[in-house]
Amino acid sequence: xxxxAVILIRIAILAVFLGAWEVLPRAGIVNPMxxxxxxxxxxxxxxxxxxxxxxxxxxxxxxxxxxxxxxxVPLGGAIGVLAAENEYFGAIFKPMxxxxxxxxxxxxxPMFILVFGIGFQQKVAYATFSTIFIVxxxxxxxxxxxxSDYVLVAQSYGATRAQIxxxxxxxxxxxxxxxxxxxxxxxxxxxxxxxxxxASRTGVGHMIANWGENFMLPQLFAGVIVLAVAAMAFNELVxxxxxxxxxxxx
Amino acid sequence: xxxxxxxxxxxxxxxxLLVAWEATPRLGLLPExxxxxxxxxxxxxxxxxxxxxxxxxxxxxxxxxxxLIACGxxxxxxxxxxxxxxLRNLLLPVFSSLYAVPIVILYPIFTAWFGIGSxxxxxFAGVYGFFPVMLSTAAGIRTIDEQYLLAARSMGATLxxxxxxxxxxxxIPTVLAGLRLGGALTIIGVVVSEMxxxxxxxxxxxxxxxxxxxSPRVFAAIIVVLVMSVAFDILVRTIERRTLVWQTAGRxxxxxxxxxxxxxxxx
Numbered sequence: 248x249x250x251x252a253v254i255l256i257r258i259a260i261l262a263v264f265l266g267a268w269e270v271l272p273r274a275g276i277v278n279p280m281x282x283x284x285x286x287x288x289x290x291x292x293x294x295x296x297x298x299x300x301x302x303x304x305x306x307x308x309x310x311x312x313x314x315x316x317x318x319x320v321p322l323g324g325a326i327g328v329l330a331a332e333n334e335y336f337g338a339i340f341k342p343m344x345x346x347x348x349x350x351x352x353x354x355x356x357p358m359f360i361l362v363f364g365i366g367f368q369q370k371v372a373y374a375t376f377s378t379i380f381i382v383x384x385x386x387x388x389x390x391x392x393x394x395s396d397y398v399l400v401a402q403s404y405g406a407t408r409a410q411i412x413x414x415x416x417x418x419x420x421x422x423x424x425x426x427x428x429x430x431x432x433x434x435x436x437x438x439x440x441x442x443x444x445x446a447s448r449t450g451v452g453h454m455i456a457n458w459g460e461n462f463m464l465p466q467l468f469a470g471v472i473v474l475a476v477a478a479m480a481f482n483e484l485v486x487x488x489x490x491x492x493x494x495x496x497x
Numbered sequence: 498x499x500x501x502x503x504x505x506x507x508x509x510x511x512x513x514l515l516v517a518w519e520a521t522p523r524l525g526l527l528p529e530x531x532x533x534x535x536x537x538x539x540x541x542x543x544x545x546x547x548x549x550x551x552x553x554x555x556x557x558x559x560x561x562x563x564x565l566i567a568c569g570x571x572x573x574x575x576x577x578x579x580x581x582x583x584l585r586n587l588l589l590p591v592f593s594s595l596y597a598v599p600i601v602i603l604y605p606i607f608t609a610w611f612g613i614g615s616x617x618x619x620x621f622a623g624v625y626g627f628f629p630v631m632l633s634t635a636a637g638i639r640t641i642d643e644q645y646l647l648a649a650r651s652m653g654a655t656l657x658x659x660x661x662x663x664x665x666x667x668x669i670p671t672v673l674a675g676l677r678l679g680g681a682l683t684i685i686g687v688v689v690s691e692m693x694x695x696x697x698x699x700x701x702x703x704x705x706x707x708x709x710x711x712s713p714r715v716f717a718a719i720i721v722v723l724v725m726s727v728a729f730d731i732l733v734r735t736i737e738r739r740t741l742v743w744q745t746a747g748r749x750x751x752x753x754x755x756x757x758x759x760x761x762x763x764x
Binding site for chain 1: 500503506507510530531532586587591594595596597598599600601602603604605606608609610681684685688689692693694700703704707712715718719722723726727730
């Protein structure tokens with residue numbers, strides 16, 4: 248199948264999906280109270296994007312996501328590299344990290360609320376906490392993916408530490424590092440959303456939770472579309488970079 | 498001086514955490530509101546055991562149904578999408594884009610549709626577990642060694658034989674990885690949704706006691722969730738060890754193993 252055909256079929260699937268979303272509630276097959284037609288949602292979307300309170304909520308959420316990301320990624324990356332490079336440290340902490348990784352982080356939300364309140368700091372702290380473990384694990388996987396043969400060859404040709412770092416470690420680790428960025432953003436965004444939906448006075452997560460509770464479904468669907476598009480846009484951006492960098496590694 | 502073994506150090510750290518949990522609030526280093534002593538939390542858990550037991554039953558019921566949906570549909574869809582080349586090229590990139598969307602934002606829609614009872618939790622946790630299980634199965638199904646298929650075909654295996662003797666045994670590790678992932682995720686999904694909007698279950702106990710600032714009861718519920726996720730982990734590990742003999746059938750690469758935990762989406 249050619250690339251054009253693939254894209255055409257994907258557009259067709261999307262069109263069928265959106266068409267059903269429009270027609271089913273209009274025809275009364277699905278209750279329009281429960282599923283407002285797509286066009287109604289789009290109109291609402293235009294309306295809420297123009298509202299000052301929604302834009303303010305977007306700004307708050309974006310700031311929370313970015314700050315948590317900027318804290319969690321370098322910190323988790325440093326711990327992950329340490330765990331991969333120092334065998335003893337790794338042997339102690341890796342099994343513990345795997346365990347912490349598999350427990351639901353959200354049950355600790357009440358602790359964050361008790362300590363930080365329900366403001367900006369609490370969202371950043373919780374999102375950092377829920378992201379850092381995946382960063383640690385991916386970063387140590389990235390270091391371990393560097394082939395020891397390459398390092399050995401470079402060393403025998405007399406490469407310096409800086410050269411080995413720049414010429415071997417960074418190119419080999421690049422695809423996994425980008426993948427780490429992508430996946431940690433998913434965790435980070437989810438963390439901020441849960442914290443905002445759980446207890447908050449502001450943010451988009453708080454707004455959609457409120458719309459849901461008040462049965463304002465056109466607004467709710469519009470909010471979900473905004474968040475979903477933002478999440479997918481970042482994801483695709485990093486994936487494009489990933490595809491470019493993977494040509495470095497053969 | 499030799500360094501103590503990592504396992505010993507880990508046990509010491511675990512013990513120290515438990516002691517710290519008891520000692521810091523008792524010594525007044527942290528207010529009891531932030532961290533009630535371990536003994537007090539356990540005492541509360543024991544005295545309210547019928548309440549916590551009933552809530553745990555609700556949660557376990559929701560987890561079981563959601564797990565059935567997430568793993569059943571997820572593994573099936575993953576096998577189909579991963580196994581058929583046309584579908585794979587067409588749909589896999591779309592599904593991995595959709596995976597970037599924080600699924601928790603759909604929960605208000607589910608509560609509006611299904612109410613705040615068990616149905617909305619099951620729907621949410623089912624969807625929450627579905628995507629990663631499907632993606633990991635679709636990736637895993639492709640790790641079946643082509644050589645086995647080729648060898649079986651050249652010895653004249655029929656399609657039913659091929660499925661029964663080669664494809665099923667070779668995909669057991671993939672299915673198990675899917676179960677493990679899906680199970681962990683549905684537990685998370687159910688607890689998260691119970692915490693957000695609910696009237697029963699362990700997650701509800703966490704939220705309800707947090708709003709009335711009853712810290713020992715919040716922590717008692719946290720302990721129950723921790724025990725539940727450890728128990729599930731031990732269960733899956735045991736099953737994995739029992740079926741270890743099967744796993745030589747699949748081509749196990751270290752990168753495929755590493756990819757599985759990386760897909761675990763926790764919340």
